Amino acid sequence: MVTYQKFFNEEMETLPKRQLKALQLERLQAIVERAYTQNSFYRTLYDQAGVGPSDIRSLEDIRKLPFLEKKSVREAYPYGMALRPVGGEGGILQLHATSGTTGRSVPVFATKKDIDYWADLNARELWMTGLRPGDVLMNCYGYGLPTGGFGFHYGAMAMGAMAIPLGSDARQYERMRDFILDFGVTAVCMTPSVGLYVGNKLAEIGVNLKESRLKIGLFGAEPWPWETRLKLEELFGFTAYDEFGMTEFLGPGMTCECEVRDGMHAWADAFLVECIDPETGEPVDEGQDGELVWTWLTGDGTAMIRYRSRDLSRLWWEERCSCGRTHPKIGAIKGRSDDAVSIRGLIVFPSQIEAALVKFPETGANFRIIVDRRNDLDTFDLKVETKDAAIFAQPEALQRVQKQMAEAVKSITGNTPQVQLVPADSLPRATGGESKTASARVEDRRKR
Incomplete structure (x- = not known):
């Protein structure tokens, strides 16, 4: 591997848009044909919808196919989505x-084919953010049934970087410090909330990560605002990149930012992504906000066709990004249609709350939105972890900060919460292994 080359897979990453779309159509037709002829779940689904493989003559014809919902996919459990037998040559090797x-x-x-393609997609992303053979990636996503840890691990090996499979337990921050400093870690990947926790903890014990070899941070698995990116860069002294993936598609390896950091490239040779109005299911105009719908064009062991992600973003194509890549882009994940919470008639996303709170030096690594109803009126409580327990001995300062936080949240969401500062590490959090959403930050008691 030539370390100074700009792309990991130049031919595919720079394929002209016209050729990319032709490849997408070819692969869409092939996966629909395989799903219909080899999978009883899809055959029944498409027969009920009155559609078949011969109806897919253009990329727009994908709209003739019914959406996949998580509920319907769960009904196919355990093997209903499989396209291959278990084990053997060409069979399923990993679940x-x-x-x-x-x-x-x-x-x-x-299958082996899936794992090899998955490694290539992740290698493209790592290379795109600046990793090169000889770099050291400390992987702080969970290793297990979710795919977070494995994707970047395979990608690092494919492009010649050393992977350290540390896992997602943020409480081992001192061990993270040792590995970063002792093994010359140049890149890390983790969820933003874990990053904030670890960065703040290391700052508290006097570790100056700006003196380390760290240069790259990849963050995903939960929505995070630009303000959090700036805070992470301040804590770690690296450049932070947004990435996105879904376990249902062997994510990560679906999308990632290039050096331009204006949207994440979605690998069009492997995935066809649509953006729809979450209420009507109709496509929205290019660049407009909507819900992302994904089709796995290269899936060999699993068929996922028109799967509603519930993730809210936007989609657009450029003939060629200034980085040289031609694949379409999605914007930062704003939130999820099922994470958005309506409070007093206004829609609130956890990422909006985070954008307001991260500006306060007292804010720790996590917060929790608690919505309830009393006397037919919505209540909005917000618990916020603090970095320094000393503030609890200063009632006036405590009240002042809580009031200022409430005002900051109101300025973004239109709703005034009752803010309560709580000790560090006292609130539940998602680690990326368990969840790719901000749902750990929302407790809607009105649903009980």
């Missing part, structure tokens, strides 16, 4: 699954 925190897990089946 991953969603967390199942809101219901039965969604399994995803991977």
Whole structure:
């Protein structure tokens, strides 16, 4: 591997848009044909919708196919989404699954072909953010049934970097410090909330990460605002990049920012992404906000066709990004249609709350939105972890900060919360292994 080359897979990463779309159509037709002829779940689904493989003559014809919902995919459990037999030559060799925190897990089946393609996609992303052979990646995503840890691990090996599979337990921040300093770690990947926790903890014990070899941070698995990116860069002294993936598609390796950091490139040779109005299911104009819908064009062991992600973003194509790549872009994940919470008639996203709180030096690594209803009126409580317990001995300062936080949240959301500062590490958090959403930060008691 030539370390000074600009792309990991130049031919595919720079394929002209016209050729990319032709490749997408070819692969879309092939996966629909395979799903219909080899999978009883899809055959029944498409027969009921009155559509078949011969109806897919253009990329726009994908709209003739019914959406996949997580509920319907769960009904196909355990092997209903599989396209290959288990084991043997060309068969399923690896199983991953969603967390199942809101219901039965969604399994995803991977063949050797899938794993090799997955490694290539992740290698593209690592290379795109600046990693090169000889670099050291400390992988702080969870290793297990969710795919977070494995994707970047395979990608690092494919492009010649050393991977340290540390895992997602943020409480081992002192061990992270030792590995960063002792093994010359140049890049880390983790969730933003874990990054804030670790960065703040290391700053508290006097570790200056700006003196380390760290240069790159990849963050995903939960929505995070630009303000959090700036805070992470301040704590770690690196350049932070946004990445996105879904376990249902062997994510990560679906999208990532290039050096331009204006949207994440979505690998069009492997995935066809649509952006729809979450209420009507109709496509929105290019560049407009909507819900992302994904089709896995290269899936060999699993078929995922028109799967509604519930992630809110936007989608656009450029003939060629200034980085040289031609693949379409999605914007930062704003939130999820099922994470958005309506409070007093106004929609509030956890990422909006984070954008307001991260500006306060007293803010720790986590917060929790608690919505309830009393006397037919919505209540909005916000618990915020603080970095320094000393503030609890200063009642006036405590009240002042809580009031200022409430005002900052109101300025963004239009709603005034009752803010309560709480000790560090006292609130539940998602680590990326369990969840790719901000749902750990929302407790809606009105649903009980």
